[in-house]
Amino acid sequence: MARTDWNLHARSRVCRGCGAAFADGDCVRTGVLPFSNPLVSELFAEKLAEEAAAAAAGQPVKPHPEWARLDFCQECWKAKSGAAKWTSAWKSPYAAPPPPAEDPLAKASPETLLRSLVEGDEPEQHLQAIYLLAVMLERKRVLVERATRFAADGSVVRIYEHRRSGDILMVTDPHMTDGEIPEAQAEIERLLGLRPSVESVAAVSVI
Numbered sequence: 001m002a003r004t005d006w007n008l009h010a011r012s013r014v015c016r017g018c019g020a021a022f023a024d025g026d027c028v029r030t031g032v033l034p035f036s037n038p039l040v041s042e043l044f045a046e047k048l049a050e051e052a053a054a055a056a057a058g059q060p061v062k063p064h065p066e067w068a069r070l071d072f073c074q075e076c077w078k079a080k081s082g083a084a085k086w087t088s089a090w091k092s093p094y095a096a097p098p099p100p101a102e103d104p105l106a107k108a109s110p111e112t113l114l115r116s117l118v119e120g121d122e123p124e125q126h127l128q129a130i131y132l133l134a135v136m137l138e139r140k141r142v143l144v145e146r147a148t149r150f151a152a153d154g155s156v157v158r159i160y161e162h163r164r165s166g167d168i169l170m171v172t173d174p175h176m177t178d179g180e181i182p183e184a185q186a187e188i189e190r191l192l193g194l195r196p197s198v199e200s201v202a203a204v205s206v207i
């Protein structure tokens with residue numbers, strides 16, 4: 001039995017309110033809420049019930065993300081947005097996702113490395129590299145910072161959106177000292193440089 005998966009960082013292809021599919025160029029209204037918000041419980045009631053049943057049957061259940069990202073069409077945003085105090089909200093034009101790359105290794109780049117680190121099994125082992133990559137990609141205008149928030153433990157979390165795909169990334173600011181930056185840069189170079197080898201691919205892209 002598959003684990004219940006909560007990928008709430010990617011832009012949805014359909015409106016969370018009415019289920020209508022987004023088309024190229026549609027204005028998508030996006031909001032971020034703590035997962036515990038009642039609107040999240042309402043919109044995902046069916047999935048939460050399935051999860052509770054799975055947990056009761058002793059099946060492993062993936063932990064919930066701390067935040068949920070919700071995408072709406074204009075009409076549903078007007079109808080639902082007033083009901084919640086949003087952590088962050090913005091609008092952006094929908095762009096249909098490009099076809100998946102045939103050979104992900106041929107496309108190894110700071111962008112694919114950042115994604116594999118964030119989605120990997122041990123993102124907490126790479127907080128500094130993740131943060132530096134995000135800053136680098138923001139400077140290249142690949143990512144745009146949408147908000148800065150405090151996590152439950154008081155750490156600063158930056159919410160970035162990928163300009164083209166609309167995916168969001170929650171990046172914890174590791175508050176690096178000047179002395180730690182070269183070390184993190186060296187880690188990035190090592191991960192990028194070693195990517196073609198079998199071991200490093202196993203290390204960074206186990207998802």
Ligand SMILES: [Zn+2]
Pocket residue numbers: 015016017018019020072073074075076077
């Ligand atoms: Zn809708």
